[in-house]
Amino acid sequence: MKKHIVGIDIGGTKLATVVADENANILYKTRKPTLAEKGPDYAIQLLFDMVDETVAAAGLKQEAISAIGVSCGGPLDTKTGVVYSPPNLPGWDALPLKARLEAEFQIPTTIENDANASALAEWRFGGGRGYDIVLYMTMSTGIGGGLVVNGQIYHGANDSAGEVGHQILLPDGPRCGCGKRGCLEALCAGPAIARRAQEAVQKSPKTALLKLTDGDARAIKSEHVLAAARDGDALALQLIEETAYYMGWGIANLLNILNPDIVLIGTIAMAAGDLLLQPIRETVAKMAMARPVDAAQIMPAQLGENLGDMAALALVV
Amino acid sequence: MKKHIVGIDIGGTKLATVVADENANILYKTRKPTLAEKGPDYAIQLLFDMVDETVAAAGLKQEAISAIGVSCGGPLDTKTGVVYSPPNLPGWDALPLKARLEAEFQIPTTIENDANASALAEWRFGGGRGYDIVLYMTMSTGIGGGLVVNGQIYHGANDSAGEVGHQILLPDGPRCGCGKRGCLEALCAGPAIARRAQEAVQKSPKTALLKLTDGDARAIKSEHVLAAARDGDALALQLIEETAYYMGWGIANLLNILNPDIVLIGTIAMAAGDLLLQPIRETVAKMAMARPVDAAQIMPAQLGENLGDMAALALVV
Numbered sequence: 001m002k003k004h005i006v007g008i009d010i011g012g013t014k015l016a017t018v019v020a021d022e023n024a025n026i027l028y029k030t031r032k033p034t035l036a037e038k039g040p041d042y043a044i045q046l047l048f049d050m051v052d053e054t055v056a057a058a059g060l061k062q063e064a065i066s067a068i069g070v071s072c073g074g075p076l077d078t079k080t081g082v083v084y085s086p087p088n089l090p091g092w093d094a095l096p097l098k099a100r101l102e103a104e105f106q107i108p109t110t111i112e113n114d115a116n117a118s119a120l121a122e123w124r125f126g127g128g129r130g131y132d133i134v135l136y137m138t139m140s141t142g143i144g145g146g147l148v149v150n151g152q153i154y155h156g157a158n159d160s161a162g163e164v165g166h167q168i169l170l171p172d173g174p175r176c177g178c179g180k181r182g183c184l185e186a187l188c189a190g191p192a193i194a195r196r197a198q199e200a201v202q203k204s205p206k207t208a209l210l211k212l213t214d215g216d217a218r219a220i221k222s223e224h225v226l227a228a229a230r231d232g233d234a235l236a237l238q239l240i241e242e243t244a245y246y247m248g249w250g251i252a253n254l255l256n257i258l259n260p261d262i263v264l265i266g267t268i269a270m271a272a273g274d275l276l277l278q279p280i281r282e283t284v285a286k287m288a289m290a291r292p293v294d295a296a297q298i299m300p301a302q303l304g305e306n307l308g309d310m311a312a313l314a315l316v317v
Numbered sequence: 318m319k320k321h322i323v324g325i326d327i328g329g330t331k332l333a334t335v336v337a338d339e340n341a342n343i344l345y346k347t348r349k350p351t352l353a354e355k356g357p358d359y360a361i362q363l364l365f366d367m368v369d370e371t372v373a374a375a376g377l378k379q380e381a382i383s384a385i386g387v388s389c390g391g392p393l394d395t396k397t398g399v400v401y402s403p404p405n406l407p408g409w410d411a412l413p414l415k416a417r418l419e420a421e422f423q424i425p426t427t428i429e430n431d432a433n434a435s436a437l438a439e440w441r442f443g444g445g446r447g448y449d450i451v452l453y454m455t456m457s458t459g460i461g462g463g464l465v466v467n468g469q470i471y472h473g474a475n476d477s478a479g480e481v482g483h484q485i486l487l488p489d490g491p492r493c494g495c496g497k498r499g500c501l502e503a504l505c506a507g508p509a510i511a512r513r514a515q516e517a518v519q520k521s522p523k524t525a526l527l528k529l530t531d532g533d534a535r536a537i538k539s540e541h542v543l544a545a546a547r548d549g550d551a552l553a554l555q556l557i558e559e560t561a562y563y564m565g566w567g568i569a570n571l572l573n574i575l576n577p578d579i580v581l582i583g584t585i586a587m588a589a590g591d592l593l594l595q596p597i598r599e600t601v602a603k604m605a606m607a608r609p610v611d612a613a614q615i616m617p618a619q620l621g622e623n624l625g626d627m628a629a630l631a632l633v634v
């Protein structure tokens with residue numbers, strides 16, 4: 001009986017494969033370094049081997065697998081299954097990932113960009129359960145997003161919808177990884193929080209922030225800002241306030257445009273909780289229209305360590 | 318045979334009713350002033366009479382009408398058919414518009430906010446024909462919007478999606494009708510263009526703009542700015558450039574979030590054509606990500622004078 005599924009999570013630093021039953025209960029998991037510098041052929045051969053190994057370790061034969069779901073950094077084309085040069089996967093240029101996997105395993109394979117797959121996983125298994133319109137936002141080294149409408153990912157015209165982190169708030173603001181200036185991501189992602197903190201400590205050398213890094217301003221990361229803010233450090237609290245202001249502004253715009261039932265925010269917001277989310281909610285209430293504010297909860301995402309696995313499985317469960 | 322349809326277009330200044338065949342070819346049309354100050358009961362009784370009159374004038378009996386579509390200023394609830402205090406219809410507070418019409422005519426009635434209904438009409442009859450994802454933007458006294466995905470209006474959680482004119486670009490910018498500051502609408506709608514022009518002529522008294530209004534700065538409207546720009550007036554061209562910059566910035570954000578196949582812009586963009594649209598496209602290409610820019614055309618809307626009628630009919634055709 002074909003009722004098991006395989007999930008593949010492809011990241012720039014690690015590859016993971018999982019085998020799960022028809023309810024997405026994970027039976028076995030394998031994880032290996034991507035070694036992205038070795039290029040796509042190395043990683044894909046490694047994935048072939050990992051899938052074989054994971055299926056066998058789960059006590060199954062390949063015939064028991066009905067579908068493979070793949071969560072991968074975009075851009076990619078979900079219809080053709082071709083990956084177009086994701087920033088974290090050098091050399092994956094116009095790579096026919098779906099075709100390569102289907103040729104190897106003869107199993108129907110669905111590929112999806114990681115932010116969209118994560119949004120679907122939050123809707124299916126996490127904080128978005130029971131909601132019709134779920135906006136999921138990543139908030140870690142970058143800010144990405146995915147919109148799930150009545151259980152379906154909203155892809156847009158060419159699978160590039162949901163780039164919520166690249167809405168521009170300050171056209172003369174800090175440079176973003178995408179090459180533009182003042183994107184939400186350049187103001188609120190982890191590295192942006194760290195950069196602002198590193199600059200701010202120059203003027204406030206007494207901040208607890210510097211104690212957390214033994215006086216090394218350059219070693220300050222967003223985690224240190226959260227920790228110092230929790231201890232009541234004034235500078236760290238001000239950095240959190242600034243971050244919440246820009247996040248709130250960006251989310252207010254998203255509420256006016258998308259009118260979701262719930263906004264779920266990942267990593268940094270999960271770690272920070274209401275310390276960050278409460279000022280975000282207050283800014284959103286000031287900057288968005290009343291009706292979309294009434295409709296939308298703003299909450300931390302729920303899937304933590306297993307997000308990548310559940311994202312891949314959500315595509316085929 | 319029930320195969321004709323009725324469209325009702327409710328605006329703050331005029332009411333229109335049309336009868337059309339099953340292909341939305343209009344057979345007869347009636348138009349009367351709303352006299353909004355007389356309140357909803359007056360307007361609704363007037364609509365009842367206008368529908369009767371229009372159906373009779375088309376040589377039909379009421380039994381020939383299969384459905385009524387109503388395009389009305391929002392906010393409103395499309396499921397319950399209740400209208401919630403549109404700014405241009407004083408006294409229409411929690412008004413059960415759908416129920417009132419269905420009680421009178423015993424004909425299934427669909428109500429929709431005018432921007433969404435217009436978006437559907439552009440998809441069905443206008444510039445959006447053949448496209449999967451159509452973003453329509455009004456650009457006249459306000460800036461509104463509607464998103465049509467595979468022929469369906471995207472409503473959001475409580476019918477307030479598509480408020481694209483209230484994305485905030487400049488939080489310290491000019492006051493918007495919605496009460497916030499620096500919304501796209503407060504920078505680019507007709508009154509905003511006029512306001513900027515009225516301010517600018519103080520410093521450039523030689524502009525052709527003032528000639529168009531016999532020297533009266535306060536009489537300058539967005540139409541005058543377009544006319545003077547077409548004649549090469551430097552100040553008017555600069556005002557167009559500014560408008561295109563903010564519109565382009567706002568649309569760039571929308572492309573990153575929604576990834577449409579086409580963006581159709583109404584009234585002012587239809588009047589201005591490439592004079593406004595070309596610099597908008599150039600700004601969008603600079604400020605949005607490459608993939609959504611590749612996917613999206615940015616064009617004037619196509620339905621002009623008949624937009625309100627076609628919007629109402631599109632809901633039930």
